[in-house]
Amino acid sequence: MSTFWDILGIEPTEDKAIIKRAYAKKVKKANPEDDPDAFQELRQAYEQAIEYADDGTSPIKNIGNSFLKINYKKPKQLQPTHQDLAYKLQQTIIKQLKQSEIEACLVFHQACTIGDLDNLAIETEFEKTILKTLTTIEPFPAKLALAIAAFFQWNKRTKHTSCPKGLNSVLTKIAKHKQQTYAYLKSVNMV
Numbered sequence: 001m002s003t004f005w006d007i008l009g010i011e012p013t014e015d016k017a018i019i020k021r022a023y024a025k026k027v028k029k030a031n032p033e034d035d036p037d038a039f040q041e042l043r044q045a046y047e048q049a050i051e052y053a054d055d056g057t058s059p060i061k062n063i064g065n066s067f068l069k070i071n072y073k074k075p076k077q078l079q080p081t082h083q084d085l086a087y088k089l090q091q092t093i094i095k096q097l098k099q100s101e102i103e104a105c106l107v108f109h110q111a112c113t114i115g116d117l118d119n120l121a122i123e124t125e126f127e128k129t130i131l132k133t134l135t136t137i138e139p140f141p142a143k144l145a146l147a148i149a150a151f152f153q154w155n156k157r158t159k160h161t162s163c164p165k166g167l168n169s170v171l172t173k174i175a176k177h178k179q180q181t182y183a184y185l186k187s188v189n190m191v
Contacts, residue, residue: 004044004045004046004048004049005045005049007026007041007042007045008022008023008026008042008045008046008049009022009025009026010022012052013049013053014052014053015053016050016053019046019049019050019053023042023045023046023049026042027039027042030042083125085122085125085126086122086125086126086128086129087125087129089111089117089122089126090126090129090130090133092107093107093108093111093130093144094133094137097137097141097144101141101143101144102143104141104144105143105144105147108144108147108148108151109147112151117151127152128165130148131165131166131167131170132165132166134148134166134170134173135166135169135170140173140177142173142174142177142178142181145170145173145174145177146174149170149171149174154167154170154171155171
């Protein structure tokens with residue numbers, strides 16, 4: 001049984017340049033009109049060798065001096081879960097928050113406008129993670145909390161039983177901040 005390496009006339013390699021040179025050398029001698037099966041076999045051998053070089057798919061196994069064909073694939077990288085994506089967004093916002101609350105608000109706004117929160121499962125996970133963060137972070141980022149509260153319409157949801165854990169605490173802190181801001185503005189005769 002010949003392997004695609006045998007057909008190409010080279011040793012197993014992940015070097016695409018070697019694979020391409022071997023194919024080019026063989027394809028010059030192959031005429032698809034004279035022997036279409038041999039030409040197709042050569043093309044398939046080339047494609048398998050390139051696939052092997054691209055992603056580590058090894059359709060051969062070396063046993064002694066012979067090569068046996070097997071089907072082995074490198075494990076594929078897992079797709080991130082909704083929790084992973086929500087956590088990553090939350091971490092990005094927190095990182096920006098350490099620099100500036102306005103920057104964190106801009107990151108949140110950008111996530112909303114480019115569609116990072118279009119998926120309901122990601123939105124729900126993000127709401128849980130950011131709400132938990134807002135209940136513990138000091139100093140309390142009132143501007144960011146207001147932006148997030150507006151997005152999730154938290155002020156309307158307090159009347160329903162589907163209120164996420166910690167929501168009332170965050171809304172209380174927002175209200176307290178608004179009162180402090182109003183009191184300050186009143187003390188400097190701005191209202």
